[in-house]
Amino acid sequence: MKAYTIHVTGIVQGIGFRPFVSKLAHELRLVGTVRNDTSGVEIHIQGVDADCQLFVERLQSELPMHGRIDTLQMEPTDVQALDDFTIILSQDVKGNAFIGADMAPCEACLRDIQDPENRRFHYGFTNCTNCGPRYTIIESTPYDRDKTSMKVFPMCEDCQTEYDDLSGRRYHAEPNACEQCGPMFTLKDTDGRVLATGQDAMEQAKVYIQNGSIVALKGVGGYHLVCDALQERVVLTLRQRKGRPRKPLAVMAGSLETAKQYVYISEREEELLLSPARPIVLLRRVRKYNVAPSVAPGMETLGILLPYAPYHYSLVPSDALWVMTSANRSGDPVLYDDMQAEEELQGIADYILAHNREIISPVDDSVVQVVQNEPILIRRSRGYIPLSIPVVPLEKSPTMLAMGADMKAAFGMNRGSHAILSPYMGDMEHQRVQDLLWSTTKRYEELFQLQPIQVIVDAHPGYYTSQCGRTYAEKHQLPVIEVQHHHAHVAAVLAEYNIQEPVLGICFDGTGYGPDGTLWGGEFLYCHKEHMERIAHLSYAPLPGGEVAVREPWRQALWYVKQLYPSEVPAVIEQWKKTLPKGWELLDKMMPHMQMVQSSSGGRLFDTVSSLLGLGYEHLYDAQLAIELEQLALSENGNILDMKLDGTVLDAMSLVRSVIEQLENGESVAKISANFHRTLIYYIGQMARRCCEERHISHIILCGGVFQNRILLEGVIEELREYIVHVPTQSPMNDGGIALGQLWLGSYMNR
Ligand code: ZN
Numbered sequence: 222m223k224a225y226t227i228h229v230t231g232i233v234q235g236i237g238f239r240p241f242v243s244k245l246a247h248e249l250r251l252v253g254t255v256r257n258d259t260s261g262v263e264i265h266i267q268g269v270d271a272d273c274q275l276f277v278e279r280l281q282s283e284l285p286m287h288g289r290i291d292t293l294q295m296e297p298t299d300v301q302a303l304d305d306f307t308i309i310l311s312q313d314v315k316g317n318a319f320i321g322a323d324m325a326p327c328e329a330c331l332r333d334i335q336d337p338e339n340r341r342f343h344y345g346f347t348n349c350t351n352c353g354p355r356y357t358i359i360e361s362t363p364y365d366r367d368k369t370s371m372k373v374f375p376m377c378e379d380c381q382t383e384y385d386d387l388s389g390r391r392y393h394a395e396p397n398a399c400e401q402c403g404p405m406f407t408l409k410d411t412d413g414r415v416l417a418t419g420q421d422a423m424e425q426a427k428v429y430i431q432n433g434s435i436v437a438l439k440g441v442g443g444y445h446l447v448c449d450a451l452q453e454r455v456v457l458t459l460r461q462r463k464g465r466p467r468k469p470l471a472v473m474a475g476s477l478e479t480a481k482q483y484v485y486i487s488e489r490e491e492e493l494l495l496s497p498a499r500p501i502v503l504l505r506r507v508r509k510y511n512v513a514p515s516v517a518p519g520m521e522t523l524g525i526l527l528p529y530a531p532y533h534y535s536l537v538p539s540d541a542l543w544v545m546t547s548a549n550r551s552g553d554p555v556l557y558d559d560m561q562a563e564e565e566l567q568g569i570a571d572y573i574l575a576h577n578r579e580i581i582s583p584v585d586d587s588v589v590q591v592v593q594n595e596p597i598l599i600r601r602s603r604g605y606i607p608l609s610i611p612v613v614p615l616e617k618s619p620t621m622l623a624m625g626a627d628m629k630a631a632f633g634m635n636r637g638s639h640a641i642l643s644p645y646m647g648d649m650e651h652q653r654v655q656d657l658l659w660s661t662t663k664r665y666e667e668l669f670q671l672q673p674i675q676v677i678v679d680a681h682p683g684y685y686t687s688q689c690g691r692t693y694a695e696k697h698q699l700p701v702i703e704v705q706h707h708h709a710h711v712a713a714v715l716a717e718y719n720i721q722e723p724v725l726g727i728c729f730d731g732t733g734y735g736p737d738g739t740l741w742g743g744e745f746l747y748c749h750k751e752h753m754e755r756i757a758h759l760s761y762a763p764l765p766g767g768e769v770a771v772r773e774p775w776r777q778a779l780w781y782v783k784q785l786y787p788s789e790v791p792a793v794i795e796q797w798k799k800t801l802p803k804g805w806e807l808l809d810k811m812m813p814h815m816q817m818v819q820s821s822s823g824g825r826l827f828d829t830v831s832s833l834l835g836l837g838y839e840h841l842y843d844a845q846l847a848i849e850l851e852q853l854a855l856s857e858n859g860n861i862l863d864m865k866l867d868g869t870v871l872d873a874m875s876l877v878r879s880v881i882e883q884l885e886n887g888e889s890v891a892k893i894s895a896n897f898h899r900t901l902i903y904y905i906g907q908m909a910r911r912c913c914e915e916r917h918i919s920h921i922i923l924c925g926g927v928f929q930n931r932i933l934l935e936g937v938i939e940e941l942r943e944y945i946v947h948v949p950t951q952s953p954m955n956d957g958g959i960a961l962g963q964l965w966l967g968s969y970m971n972r
């Protein structure tokens with residue numbers, strides 16, 4: 222008889238790990254205990270030594286579906302007087318770093334809800350240890366039912382039996398429930414009158430949606446607005462009521478087969494659509510079957526997601542394509558509080574279909590696109606949050622708080638070598654997003670029992686997140702480290718792949734604060750561990766009017782025009798000027814006398830070209846014009862136009878001139894857009910080669926929001942195929958990944 226204590230870390234909580242351990246021990250006739258602790262799971266086993274060894278082997282090889290073992294320590298210990306194997310409920314244990322993410326129903330649970338003989342037929346909150354809500358319902362840790370929003374639903378006898386049944390997949394499934402004992406849906410009109418409950422509420426809401434109404438639906442992480450994506454009239458109404466003129470709306474397809482009628486889906490994309498995280502996947506449209514034009518104007522792609530909660534399966538017919546967009550007001554964070562929802566949805570939704578399971582932590586839907594078979598995250602939220610990202614050099618680091626950046630804000634903390642990022646919160650210019658930043662930081666501290674002793678902020682002095690980090694540091698008397706924005710973008714990828722050697726980081730981005738007081742964003746950075754050196758960049762252009770010029774790209778375009786044609790302006794540009802908003806002449810006159818901040822931003826170059834091609838004079842949502850410029854290029858093959866490489870400067874002016882010449886030659890905007898993309902790809906490649914040869918570098922990192930442009934990303938990867946090119950897949954390309962890079966840099970700067 223031998224006895225061992227085994228300690229396991231990784232994703233081992235909330236995924237049915239303890240029941241799995243218990244089952245395995247019983248099979249091998251071992252006695253002992255298993256319990257969650259602060260950093261993972263502790264197992265005590267005793268029995269025949271060979272069986273104990275086999276137990277450890279099978280523990281790793283037969284791990285439950287969504288589990289992940291990062292470390293496993295096994296030490297001999299004293300044999301105790303035990304006659305069974307039991308799960309010990311975690312008491313007085315502080316939180317742990319490995320709370321699971323919310324998962325779509327597993328195959329087995331889906332069968333339950335689709336089987337008329339099953340007691341869970343059509344029950345919308347069905348789950349088991351392999352699936353169901355996690356992060357959004359957990360109030361505090363360790364993960365036990367009484368610490369979730371399920372605590373107000375005492376289990377009925379049948380559910381309790383399942384919960385206690387060692388052999389079943391609902392053994393210790395904390396959110397276990399059925400129609401008798403669990404949460405339920407209610408359909409209300411906007412006056413708060415209850416129209417129906419339970420399955421009737423589903424059926425009625427379905428009919429309302431089919432008949433052209435807008436229904437607010439409470440999801441796993443927040444409220445959605447739902448309407449039929451094939452009825453133009455209702456989609457337009459939704460846009461008007463929400464004040465969202467153009468931003469593409471996500472759609473939920475009732476089934477994969479239905480989705481395939483509207484978009485092309487590769488194997489990898491199908492895998493993502495069906496993954497337990499069920500993100501929105503950006504997919505190329507099939508033109509034959511069309512959705513209402515207002516769903517995604519100007520877009521060749523559609524953002525599609527499949528049902529991600531059991532109740533979606535009873536609500537959304539399998540042949541339906543429904544708009545499923547977040548219900549919050551533009552700029553606000555996710556709407557998840559029931560009282561607030563009832564108030565704010567007045568005048569927006571016709572009906573409210575809500576359940577009575579409280580959402581403790583709000584999360585948006587995640588957004589992903591596949592590029593060169595790699596999933597590129599655009600928004601990392603539901604289904605991914607709060608799974609930790611292993612970052613080896615963080616191993617010996619104390620806990621740090623990395624504040625991220627102001628756009629697409631997400632902060633991060635680490636517990637040892639695990640980086641835990643917050644969900645996407647929004648843009649910090651909005652008060653409610655600022656509030657959410659504070660409350661989520663506090664939640665993370667409590668949930669994961671983390672007490673940062675170091676704060677890392679973006680070097681931008683005006684960022685709210687930076688100020689917030691400083692206030693936090695002051696309150697707790699902690700040191701603050703500043704990190705340059707694009708350096709952090711590169712470092713996020715260093716962290717993901719644990720790259721220790723020097724790399725060339727190519728960061729094309731919006732605008733980020735540069736150490737020289739200018740705004741960077743078209744950068745070729747030599748990076749090695751915490752060291753960074755700018756070795757080349759896109760040429761500078763000013764932002765006439767600062768922030769306004771970011772919103773209204775015609776302003777910078779006008780500056781380019783003025784530089785290129787000081788006296789005689791081509792006819793096409795004369796024409797273009799006529800489309801500009803009133804007051805442009807004044808700016809034109811004032812410009813030589815204005816103090817203007819200089820920027821090397823790649824994002825702004827895309828904006829300038831979009832403006833010159835007549836796509837619009839202001840963004841109706843973040844990066845709209847650049848996104849629509851890319852869409853135009855999808856249908857054409859590009860040629861390489863003239864662009865100058867001037868030593869370490871990639872000359873944007875020469876490329877803008879080429880674009881205008883194309884306009885003069887009467888090329889179509891689609892063709893010009895394709896040429897513009899192709900040219901930029903080619904010259905980024907040329908510049909990258911120069912940099913790599915000079916510094917003897919073989920690793921290249923592509924990052925920054927501009928690389929969310931699929932044509933650009935694919936093109937540059939292809940162009941630089943003789944190098945080892947890395948792109949971020951664990952954190953977003955955009956500023957949502959900044960916190961991860963900040964953590965990596967923090968760990969080196971601390972040494
Ligand atoms: Zn399940």
Ligand code: ZN
Pocket residue numbers: 376377378379380381398399400401402403
């Ligand atoms: Zn029940």
Ligand code: FE
Pocket residue numbers: 706710730731732733925926955956
């Ligand atoms: Fe950025």
